[in-house]
Amino acid sequence: MSRFQVLPEAVPGNEATLMPCAACDVRDMAICSVLQGREVDRLAQIVSRIPLADGQSIFQEGDEADYVYNILEGAVRLFKLLPDGRRQITGFLYSSDFLGLALKENYAYSAEAVSGAVICRFPHGKLERLLDEFPRLEKRLLNEASNELIAAQDQMLLLGRKTAVERLATFLSALAQRQDALESGGTVNLPMTRTDIADYLGLTIETVSRTFTKLRKSGVIEVPDAHTVTLMDLAALRDLTEDE
Amino acid sequence: MSRFQVLPEAVPGNEATLMPCAACDVRDMAICSVLQGREVDRLAQIVSRIPLADGQSIFQEGDEADYVYNILEGAVRLFKLLPDGRRQITGFLYSSDFLGLALKENYAYSAEAVSGAVICRFPHGKLERLLDEFPRLEKRLLNEASNELIAAQDQMLLLGRKTAVERLATFLSALAQRQDALESGGTVNLPMTRTDIADYLGLTIETVSRTFTKLRKSGVIEVPDAHTVTLMDLAALRDLTEDE
DNA sequence: CGAGGGTTTGAATTAGATCAACTCTCGTGG
DNA sequence: CCACGAGAGTTGATCTAATTCAAACCCTCG
Numbered sequence: 001m002s003r004f005q006v007l008p009e010a011v012p013g014n015e016a017t018l019m020p021c022a023a024c025d026v027r028d029m030a031i032c033s034v035l036q037g038r039e040v041d042r043l044a045q046i047v048s049r050i051p052l053a054d055g056q057s058i059f060q061e062g063d064e065a066d067y068v069y070n071i072l073e074g075a076v077r078l079f080k081l082l083p084d085g086r087r088q089i090t091g092f093l094y095s096s097d098f099l100g101l102a103l104k105e106n107y108a109y110s111a112e113a114v115s116g117a118v119i120c121r122f123p124h125g126k127l128e129r130l131l132d133e134f135p136r137l138e139k140r141l142l143n144e145a146s147n148e149l150i151a152a153q154d155q156m157l158l159l160g161r162k163t164a165v166e167r168l169a170t171f172l173s174a175l176a177q178r179q180d181a182l183e184s185g186g187t188v189n190l191p192m193t194r195t196d197i198a199d200y201l202g203l204t205i206e207t208v209s210r211t212f213t214k215l216r217k218s219g220v221i222e223v224p225d226a227h228t229v230t231l232m233d234l235a236a237l238r239d240l241t242e243d244e
Numbered sequence: 245m246s247r248f249q250v251l252p253e254a255v256p257g258n259e260a261t262l263m264p265c266a267a268c269d270v271r272d273m274a275i276c277s278v279l280q281g282r283e284v285d286r287l288a289q290i291v292s293r294i295p296l297a298d299g300q301s302i303f304q305e306g307d308e309a310d311y312v313y314n315i316l317e318g319a320v321r322l323f324k325l326l327p328d329g330r331r332q333i334t335g336f337l338y339s340s341d342f343l344g345l346a347l348k349e350n351y352a353y354s355a356e357a358v359s360g361a362v363i364c365r366f367p368h369g370k371l372e373r374l375l376d377e378f379p380r381l382e383k384r385l386l387n388e389a390s391n392e393l394i395a396a397q398d399q400m401l402l403l404g405r406k407t408a409v410e411r412l413a414t415f416l417s418a419l420a421q422r423q424d425a426l427e428s429g430g431t432v433n434l435p436m437t438r439t440d441i442a443d444y445l446g447l448t449i450e451t452v453s454r455t456f457t458k459l460r461k462s463g464v465i466e467v468p469d470a471h472t473v474t475l476m477d478l479a480a481l482r483d484l485t486e487d488e
Numbered sequence: 489c490g491a492g493g494g495t496t497t498g499a500a501t502t503a504g505a506t507c508a509a510c511t512c513t514c515g516t517g518g
Numbered sequence: 519c520c521a522c523g524a525g526a527g528t529t530g531a532t533c534t535a536a537t538t539c540a541a542a543c544c545c546t547c548g
Binding site for chain 3: 194205212
């Protein structure tokens, strides 16, 4: 993979490089995994690998939806803004996630790199044609959309009805799941800032900070640095989510 | 249609009746609209028309997802519960809406009739087979899922960042859209209770009631009865949503 | 060493929740 | 025909979880 790596100093220019999908890190996890043998060659011809600077915009709400993406590395945030600047982050994407499910002619939300993001870009129109050719790909997307919808409903429950402690516990618990930190003592990486977490959980940055402190003082987590959480008592954390 | 009408007194028994899709009220709006000519006959063989008593459960979160549905008449609510009873309504469905997009083996949420609901039931497995046969149907579902995801993100913005007035204005404005009440003076029907609205908007029933009063006193709406809203100033209502 | 993000902590404020009446239907039955 | 009760909605008084305002406290990096 490293020979396709675009060096950090190349980032500002934002140059895309062609990439043989066969060598891709997320080949077996992303939507591409439903393609077999030579089928991926078709994909390889239409994708570009794009490294992003932290904070860099991928697209903005309202832009023409010309491309869809796979996340190869790092983290990405999706969000919507109100005219006065209030922001709601509707999701974080990590490596192997697909970006571009919810779209019509234009993107319904904005997307930005959080940290260390490298993405794989597909022209939307060409992907549509591939969908007709490979029904398995379409099935996979429908399945992906179904998962997204379930996650969205969980998030609505969180935003509409959960307390600050329940929100943060749910967030950390889901991250732990995603990062296979499945037992106490495990460690979870938070690539995003407290402001991002606040805008994702429908809270203010101060409340997020205070809630971290509360969890820390109650012995459920430790926070060696702002972007690392050690799970001291995963069962207790799960209890705090109030999920069944 | 009337000859397929199951009379109200038959509701408690919940009996399903076969139904020729050709005569269906929502034939041209629901997902069925992508099927042509004789294709719908295949559908007709696997569907049942089921009238529901108000408040009746369609399925519960965790149930095996054996069926998917179209709403033929009336309104349906989808919701999730926390163990202590807090409820978040994740959406209302109305006639021609599809129910069953977000599912794996089991339903991820519960569904109940709100009022006057009549639904059309498909065995999940048989629909899956139809999907393979009619790619257009699958495309339509993917498109439907995309719309749902966009709506879900709007709702996250509402729940995470909007004030009570903004939430109610957004809700009423969306209902007006759906019911083609596109100008001031138009009237909107609210099939659900204040409790339902509260659980949808992430508020309490008292706050919903006070917010209705506020909108009424400011001359934006009139409320002839609890289930009817007259739009006195649709532009002002739209402004209050804070959407662009 | 000093500047500027990002984060934490404290004190004061407030939007919305909670608690508590009270009203308005509407259906039931004496 | 009217009394009654139950469910749904409204309104008022009080409370509180989270926000807002304010001030430090890191770090890292030039």
